[in-house]
Amino acid sequence: MKRFAGFAVAAALVSLSLVSSAVPFANRAEAQQTATPAASLNFRDVAALGLNADGTRLLVADRSTDTAHIYDTTDIENPELLQTIELDGTPLDTAWINHEDGEFALIIVDSEDGILLQVLAMPNAREGWIPYAIYDMFSSPSQLITSIDGGWASAYGSDGSVLMQVISRGEINSSIVADHAIAAEALTETLLLAAGDESSQIAVGTPISGPMLDDTGIIELDDRVIALAAGRDELVAALTDAPAMILIEPSTQEITATLTLRSSATGLTFMPFSEGDFFAVFQPGNESISLIPIVRRAAGRPQTVTTANEVQQAAGAGSILVTTDGQQVDIYAVG
Numbered sequence: 001m002k003r004f005a006g007f008a009v010a011a012a013l014v015s016l017s018l019v020s021s022a023v024p025f026a027n028r029a030e031a032q033q034t035a036t037p038a039a040s041l042n043f044r045d046v047a048a049l050g051l052n053a054d055g056t057r058l059l060v061a062d063r064s065t066d067t068a069h070i071y072d073t074t075d076i077e078n079p080e081l082l083q084t085i086e087l088d089g090t091p092l093d094t095a096w097i098n099h100e101d102g103e104f105a106l107i108i109v110d111s112e113d114g115i116l117l118q119v120l121a122m123p124n125a126r127e128g129w130i131p132y133a134i135y136d137m138f139s140s141p142s143q144l145i146t147s148i149d150g151g152w153a154s155a156y157g158s159d160g161s162v163l164m165q166v167i168s169r170g171e172i173n174s175s176i177v178a179d180h181a182i183a184a185e186a187l188t189e190t191l192l193l194a195a196g197d198e199s200s201q202i203a204v205g206t207p208i209s210g211p212m213l214d215d216t217g218i219i220e221l222d223d224r225v226i227a228l229a230a231g232r233d234e235l236v237a238a239l240t241d242a243p244a245m246i247l248i249e250p251s252t253q254e255i256t257a258t259l260t261l262r263s264s265a266t267g268l269t270f271m272p273f274s275e276g277d278f279f280a281v282f283q284p285g286n287e288s289i290s291l292i293p294i295v296r297r298a299a300g301r302p303q304t305v306t307t308a309n310e311v312q313q314a315a316g317a318g319s320i321l322v323t324t325d326g327q328q329v330d331i332y333a334v335g
Contacts, residue, residue: 055318
């Protein structure tokens with residue numbers, strides 16, 4: 001395993017087949033459906049979920065055993081365990097990278113030596129999935145995000161933000177771009193968006209080689225930003241405590257849609273399904289998740305899915321939706 005001493009600090013809703021008794025959106029009719037998992041996996045304490053771009057690889061990080069489990073989900077009803085990997089610490093968050101150098105996963109762990117970034121990759125079929133590289137972070141982030149093209153990643157949390165330029169699975173350069181608490185971030189292919197604690201402002205910067213961040217501007221919203229997520233084509237969703245979900249084109253600072261929620265939510269993630277692109281909104285602890293299709297850079301008709309168990313985390317891609325209540329991981333077929 002390579003070890004590096006440290007970073008360089010410098011649709012309308014087409015028939016999406018998958019409903020909560022309390023409808024979360026107040027301003028439009030909403031489709032509702034109850035879903036049954038195609039398969040379920042059991043763990044002790046799920047720290048993070050990650051799906052690759054087409055939904056055929058699922059990573060589940062278990063903090064009780066400090067392990068990462070990689071599954072082939074091509075057959076949704078019979079997910080196949082490909083590898084169990086012992087990590088160098090307790091997992092905090094994970095993300096897949098779909099890069100020209102290949103597909104691999106990033107995972108941040110809390111070790112005796114501090115917060116580390118581990119790269120999990122499959123250099124060849126004989127070796128399988130292995131811990132390929134590890135980096136010391138010189139910071140204490142708890143959240144990890146990546147751009148859709150895999151060229152950028154960012155780790156953030158209560159003491160700041162670390163921007164990473166992903167050159168290959170064996171070469172990741174970084175710099176600290178914020179030294180104060182960051183509540184939410186999103187990465188498009190060309191922009192990094194960040195909101196501080198208790199802030200209604202979203203700072204926008206352009207990542208450049210180094211890596212460095214060129215300030216681009218500030219987007220001012222009416223309410224506190226709770227979560228951010230980036231979709232395709234430079235479109236970003238913001239979850240606020242209005243409560244509402246707002247779609248933004250950060251390059252022009254144009255708000256393309258605002259959906260008012262009837263109840264608060266703190267979970268927000270982008271899901272590139274085969275049926276089309278969606279943003280998913282959920283409140284951890286509820287047995288439901290709302291899927292909002294993106295239609296011509298605006299929001300289509302929401303659909304709320306009642307799940308078999310509470311939703312603490314969620315991921316979706318290709319033809320599957322994955323949720324977890326912290327112990328059981330439920331896999332749903334989509335399409």
